[in-house]
Amino acid sequence: xxxxRKGAPFALSLLAAGAAQIAAAxxxxxxxxxxxxxxxxxxxxxxxxxxxxxxxxCIIGSMRGDAMVNQGPYVALIDQxxxxxxxxxxxSTSTSAGASNATNYMSSVVESTQASVDDPLIIKAWLHDExxxxxxxxxxxxxxxxxxxxxxxxxxxxGLFSMYFCGEPEGMPGTCMFKGSLKSDASGLSFYQExxxxxxxxxxxxxxxxxxxxxxxxxxSGAISGSENGSAYSYLFAFDxxxxxxxxxxxxxxxxxxxxxxxxxxxxxxxxxxxxGSRLDIGxxxxxxxxxxxxxxxxxxxxxWGLWLPDSAMSEIALGHGSLTRRVGESxxxxxxxxxxxxxxxxxxxxxxxxxxxxxxxxxWSPNAIGVIDAxxxxxxxxxxxxxxxxxxxxxxxxxxxxxxxxCAPHALFTPVALDAxxxxxxxxMSLPIFFPSGGGNGGINVPTGHAFVGTDTVSYRTRExxxxxxxxxxxxxxxxxxxxxxxxVSDVGSPPVATLASAPFKDSGAWGPSANSYTYTYxxxxxxxxxxxxxxxxxSKAGMGANQWGLNSGxxxxxxxxxxxxxxxxxxxxxxxxxxxxSLIEQASTIYQWETGPNQWNKFFGAAGVTIDxxxxxxxxxxxxxxxxxxxxxxxxxxxxxxxxxxxxxxxxGFGELQGIPGSCVxxxxxxxxxxxxxxxxxxxxxMIDGTSVTDSxxxxxxxxxxxxxxxxxxxxxxxxxxxxxxxxxxxxTLPTSALVDVNARxxxxxxxxxxxxxxxxxxxxxx
Numbered sequence: 001x002x003x004x005r006k007g008a009p010f011a012l013s014l015l016a017a018g019a020a021q022i023a024a025a026x027x028x029x030x031x032x033x034x035x036x037x038x039x040x041x042x043x044x045x046x047x048x049x050x051x052x053x054x055x056x057x058c059i060i061g062s063m064r065g066d067a068m069v070n071q072g073p074y075v076a077l078i079d080q081x082x083x084x085x086x087x088x089x090x091x092s093t094s095t096s097a098g099a100s101n102a103t104n105y106m107s108s109v110v111e112s113t114q115a116s117v118d119d120p121l122i123i124k125a126w127l128h129d130e131x132x133x134x135x136x137x138x139x140x141x142x143x144x145x146x147x148x149x150x151x152x153x154x155x156x157x158x159g160l161f162s163m164y165f166c167g168e169p170e171g172m173p174g175t176c177m178f179k180g181s182l183k184s185d186a187s188g189l190s191f192y193q194e195x196x197x198x199x200x201x202x203x204x205x206x207x208x209x210x211x212x213x214x215x216x217x218x219x220x221s222g223a224i225s226g227s228e229n230g231s232a233y234s235y236l237f238a239f240d241x242x243x244x245x246x247x248x249x250x251x252x253x254x255x256x257x258x259x260x261x262x263x264x265x266x267x268x269x270x271x272x273x274x275x276x277g278s279r280l281d282i283g284x285x286x287x288x289x290x291x292x293x294x295x296x297x298x299x300x301x302x303x304x305w306g307l308w309l310p311d312s313a314m315s316e317i318a319l320g321h322g323s324l325t326r327r328v329g330e331s332x333x334x335x336x337x338x339x340x341x342x343x344x345x346x347x348x349x350x351x352x353x354x355x356x357x358x359x360x361x362x363x364x365w366s367p368n369a370i371g372v373i374d375a376x377x378x379x380x381x382x383x384x385x386x387x388x389x390x391x392x393x394x395x396x397x398x399x400x401x402x403x404x405x406x407x408c409a410p411h412a413l414f415t416p417v418a419l420d421a422x423x424x425x426x427x428x429x430m431s432l433p434i435f436f437p438s439g440g441g442n443g444g445i446n447v448p449t450g451h452a453f454v455g456t457d458t459v460s461y462r463t464r465e466x467x468x469x470x471x472x473x474x475x476x477x478x479x480x481x482x483x484x485x486x487x488x489x490v491s492d493v494g495s496p497p498v499a500t501l502a503s504a505p506f507k508d509s510g511a512w513g514p515s516a517n518s519y520t521y522t523y524x525x526x527x528x529x530x531x532x533x534x535x536x537x538x539x540x541s542k543a544g545m546g547a548n549q550w551g552l553n554s555g556x557x558x559x560x561x562x563x564x565x566x567x568x569x570x571x572x573x574x575x576x577x578x579x580x581x582x583x584s585l586i587e588q589a590s591t592i593y594q595w596e597t598g599p600n601q602w603n604k605f606f607g608a609a610g611v612t613i614d615x616x617x618x619x620x621x622x623x624x625x626x627x628x629x630x631x632x633x634x635x636x637x638x639x640x641x642x643x644x645x646x647x648x649x650x651x652x653x654x655g656f657g658e659l660q661g662i663p664g665s666c667v668x669x670x671x672x673x674x675x676x677x678x679x680x681x682x683x684x685x686x687x688x689m690i691d692g693t694s695v696t697d698s699x700x701x702x703x704x705x706x707x708x709x710x711x712x713x714x715x716x717x718x719x720x721x722x723x724x725x726x727x728x729x730x731x732x733x734x735t736l737p738t739s740a741l742v743d744v745n746a747r748x749x750x751x752x753x754x755x756x757x758x759x760x761x762x763x764x765x766x767x768x769x
Contacts, residue, residue: 026692026694026704027691027692027704027706028273028274028275028276028277028704029277030276030277031273031274031276031277031278031279032271032273032277032278032279033271033273033277033278033704033706034277036271036279036706036708037708038706038707038708038709038710039061039708039709039710040265040709040710040711040712041710041711041712042711042712042713042714043266043672043711043712043713044244044246044256044672044713044714045235045246045248045669045670046222046224046235046237046246059078059080059106059108059127059144060123060125060144060146060163062076062078062079062763063076063078063108063110063123063125063763064076064763064768065110065112065121065123065125065146066112066121067763067768068110068112068762068763068768069112069113069114069121070112070113070114071112071762072111072756072757073109073110073111073754073755073756073757074109074110074111074756074758074761074762074763075107075108075109075110075299075756075758075759075760075761075762075763076107076108076109076110076761076762076763076764077105077106077107077108077288077299077301077761077763077764078105078106078108078127079105079106080105080106080129105299105300105301105308106127106128106129107127107128107298107299107300107761108125108126108127108128109125109126109753109754109755109756110123110124110125110126110763111123111124111125111754112124120147120148120149121146121147121148121149122145122146122147122148123144123145123146123148124144124145124146124749124750124754125142125143125144125145125146125750126141126142126143126750126753126754127141127142127143127144128140128141128142128298128299129141129142129167130310130311130312138169138170139169139170139310139312140167140168140169140170140177141167141168141170142165142166142167142168143164143165143166143167143168143746143747143749143750144163144164144165144746145163145164145165145744145746145749145750146161146162146163146164147161147162147163148160148161149161154215159184160184160185160186161183161184162181162182162183162184162744163181163182163183164179164180164181164742164744164745164746164749165178165179165180165181165746166178166179166745166746166747167179168747174747176747177195177196178193178194178195178196179193179194179742179746180192180193180194180207180742181193181741181742181743181744183741187212187213188210188211188212188213188220188222189209189210189211189213189222190209190210190211190737190741191207191208191209191210191737191741192207192208192209192737192738192739192741192742193205193206193207194206194207194739204227205226205227205228205229206226206227207224207225207226208224208225208226208736208737208738209222209223209224209736209737210222210223210734210735210736210737212730212734217240217241218240218241219238219239219240219241220238220239221236221237221238221239221728221730221731221734222236222237222238222731222734223235223236223237223731223732223734223736224237225736233248233249234248234249235247235248235249236728236731236732237728237731238726238727238728238730238731239258239726240723240725240726241258242257242258242259242722242723242726243255243256243257243258243717243722243723243726244256244257244258244714245719245722245726245727245728247728248670252719253719253728254670254671254716254719255716255717255718255719255721255722256672256714256715256716256717257714257715257716257717258714259715260712262714262715263672263712263713263714263715264638264639264667264672264712264713264715265638265688265710265711265712265713266638266684266685266688266710266711266713267685267688267689267707267708267709267710268685268709268710268711269657269659269707269708269709270657270659270689270705270706270707270708271656271657271705271706271707271708272619272653272656272659272695272703272704272705273703273704273705273706274703274704275702275703275704279656280653280656280703281655281656282614282616282617282653282654282655283614284612284613284614285303285613285614285654285655286301286302286303286304286613286654286655287301287302287326287327287611287613288300288301288302288326288327288760288761288764289301289302289307289309289324289325289326289335290324290325290326290327290332290759291309291313291316291317291322291323291324291325292322292323292325293313293316293321293322293323294322296313296322297759298310298313299759299761300313301764302326302606302608302611302613303613303654304466304613304614304615304616304654305602306343306601306602306604306605306606307337307601307606307608308601309601311601314601317337317339318339324337326608326611327758327759327760330758332759335608335609335611336608336609336610337606337607337608337609338469338470338526338605338606338607338608338609339604339605339606339607340469340526340527340604340605341527341534341536341537341538341539341597341604342527342528342534342535342536342537342538342595342596342597342598342603342604342605343466343467343595343596343597343603343604343605344466344467344474344523344526344528344593344594344595344596345464345465345466345467345593345594345595345596346464346465346466346467346591346592346593347442347462347463347464347556347591347592347593347594348462348463348464348465348590348591349460349461349462349588349589349590349591349592350460350461350462350463351458351459351460351461352458352459352460352461352648353455353456353457353458353459354390354395354445354453354454354455354456354457354459355390355392355455355456355646355647356459356646356647356648357390357459357647358390358391358392358455358643358644358646358647359389359390359391359392359640359643359644359647359663359686360389360390360436360644360647360663361387361388361389361436361437361663361664362387362388362389362434362435362436362443362445363385363386363387363388363401363434363435363436363437364385364386364387364388364397364432364433364434364435365383365384365385365386365433365481366382366383366384366385366386367382367383367509367510367511367512368382369381369382370386370397370400370413370417371397371413371414371415371416371417372413372414372415373411373413373414374414375414380400380413381400381402383510383547384400384401384402384403384547385400385401385435386399386400386401387399387400387401387410387677388419388432388434388445390453390455392455394418394419394452394453395418395419395445395453396416396417396418396419397413397416397417397419398412398413398416398676399411399412399413399676399677399678400413402547403546403547403548403549403550408549408550409678409679410677410678410679410681411678411679412676412677412678419432419453420452421447421448421449421451421452421453422452424447425447425448425449425572427512427513428513428514428570428571428572428582429447429512429513429572429584430446430447430572430582430584430585431444431445431446431447431512431583431584431587431588432444432445432447432512433480433512433555433556433583433587434459436461436661437664441461441462441463441464441650441652442461442462442464442556442594443459443460443461443462444459444460444584444587445457445458445459445460446458446459446460446584447584460587461650462592463615463618464615465615466605466607467523467593468607469525469526469527469605469607470526471523473522473523473524474522474523474559474593475520475521475522475559475560476520476521476522476523476528476557476558476559476560476593477518477519477520477521477557477558477559477560477562477563477566477581478508478518478519478520478521478554478555478556478557479508479515479517479518479519479555479566479581479582479583479586480506480508480510480511480512480515480555480556480583481506481508481510481553481554481555482506482507482508482519482521482554482555483505483506483507483528483535483537483552483554483595483597484502484505484506484507484535485528485529485530485532485533485534485535485536486532486533486534486536487533488502488533489501489502489505489535489536489537490502490536490537490539490540490544493544498541498543498544499539499540499541499544500540500541500544500546501537501540501544501545501546501548501552503546505537505548505552507519512583512584513572513582514568514569514570514571514572514580514581514582515580515581515582515583516579516580516581517581518563518566518581521535521557521595523593526605528554528595528597535554535595535597536597537551537552537597537598537599537603538597538598538599538603538604539599540598540599541599542599542600545598545599548598550598550600551596551597551598551599551600551602551603552596552597552598552603553594553595553596554594554595554596555583555586555594556583556586556587556589556592556593556594557586557592557593557594557595558586558589558591558592558593559591559593562589562591564576565585565589566581566582566583566585566586566589567579567580567581567582567585568580568581568582568585572584616652616653616654616660617652617653617654617697618650618651618652618653618697618698619650619651619652619653619659619695619696619697619703620648620649620650620651620695620696620697621635621636621647621648621649621651621689621693621695622635622647622648622649623635623636623641623644623645623646623647623648623649623687624636624645624646625637625638625641625642625644625645625687626642626645627642634690635689635690635693635694636687636688636689636690636693637687637688637690638686638687638688639674640665640674640686640687641686641687641688643686644663644686644687649661649662649663651695656767657708657767659705662685662686662687662689663685663686663687664677664683664684664685664686665677665683665684665685665686666678666681666682666683666684667681667682667684667713668680668681668682669681669682671716672713672714672715672716673716684711688707688710689705689707691705691706691707692704692705692706693705
């Protein structure tokens, strides 16, 4: 009996009508490709206001209590990034491969029981979370208690259930920092949540929801009211078989079409399969780990991007405390961790063209301001990352990234700025180093001479591997973005002192043209050293990283043997005997190196002695979307899919369910329409791959994909075209639930945390192991 839909806002999951699936051309006809379940939910602004319950339901879905009934207590790992981070606009301008791909697992102990098919399904879950709070880790146990008496049906489209939750901070037994309840009965849905500090120390919050449903007529109405950080909000909404209407505070009504055919979807997770329908995997994927330190037990995950455990556990491991193990068969096998304050990436070049990357965002760090940010011609900032896109005829800067102690956010330029190849060449800029937020990869754009940018101009992209700290010393040479070292890089600032990254963390001026200087380093024993000290920003506090919230990355470097190949004259012309060095020539090298360091877990090297983890497998999608195509010729779909027709999309596959690299775009959460990325926008994948789409590797072998998790955004319509019987009158008369709805204490109902028979996770991010 499956009662819960992963990630689905229950209040909105019934708002879509009609069917919108496109038949796949040659999908496998057997195996997991056929049997793996697919989940779709409706995303709407109303659902954003019940974010905590949506997140919790996503987490509960990831535990797979429905698949583990009466199998005893078990461990489940849930990647919080997939339940919390969907729609985060900062992803559109990420400049760190680790930040783009690293996991953020929450560990839980789950027990799912059902005495008989006529008895309730009961799910008990003890979730262990840790969040940064004022620069210090705040541990919390979240208790979730679910009693479900009926699955979804025509009469009860959300099923019949009651869910209770409570978040208890460590050291405060019996205190619920946040608590609430969600109930579905014959009349509809009720939800109440209160939070003492708004989830981040910003003041209390309160959310109340009531949904009155009329399943027989495919209709209903609802109201949401609450406050967040002292600001009140309210929504009224109603729907019938054709449309959905909502009103925020005193704003004008907004209306949407419930027909799926007129909406747009975004897929957040794909399954990848072999031709026989079995799941594709890699030979040595990541693995779960257990860390025990005194009375504390933590569960984490070791991936290609590094070891993930809560920060408090990582700091103890750094001190050599506790024991770290992985599960091999039925035994816990000790792991000897190797840890360093940074990591050296070895990057191997592959070539494409601008047309291959049409409308794909590429981040370019510029020492100079590009364009203006408002009608007053206020210059955009210098020394920051700019978002570039090739639109088929011009290479435009369309936005920039701005970071502070609260993180990074994208901002739009007032008007796009077309980059001038002639002006760049005149300043001896021959290549633009770039980073692809969607795939977490580095690359470069060749700057042509004698003509403007054209679609056949070369764009390089690179596959990466981590250089082992035990490797022989490597002499490295840097021209641009060459990091300082020691106390010149990180020093104590303020009172009390905070370990702070230098405001100018690079030795060079940042110019991309010919440079009279190159800076030498040695990669020795896992660290980058300039002969006086290490380039180590891992000792900085996260709050002290300033504009480098994702971590500090060097420019491209070459080994000593290749130094002569990056020499040039003052005009940027290659000359092995020249007195200058050109970063553009470094970008042409088949192999380059990049140093990464910082306080985030993905900025540092964590290796396991004797354990191999394979890098992501590169898969290529030849995107096809031409309006009017019939017979299954298109393999991608979406409102902007035709912008990517002909692209060769490089996807990164790091294990089943983990397929990244689809370029992103942004939509307005108010209208669901495409918009420029910014702090108030939602970031979404720019297109969906149609079920049965083929992708290939370098051999070439062919694999097939289908969606596993997808959101649907309803299409906006003019409220004047909506039936005058769809009003908000009934919604305005609903009585919102009070704290009386929380009539069960989740902490008390769960009692003492259950002890699993095996510490090996039985479920990892929704996949039963």
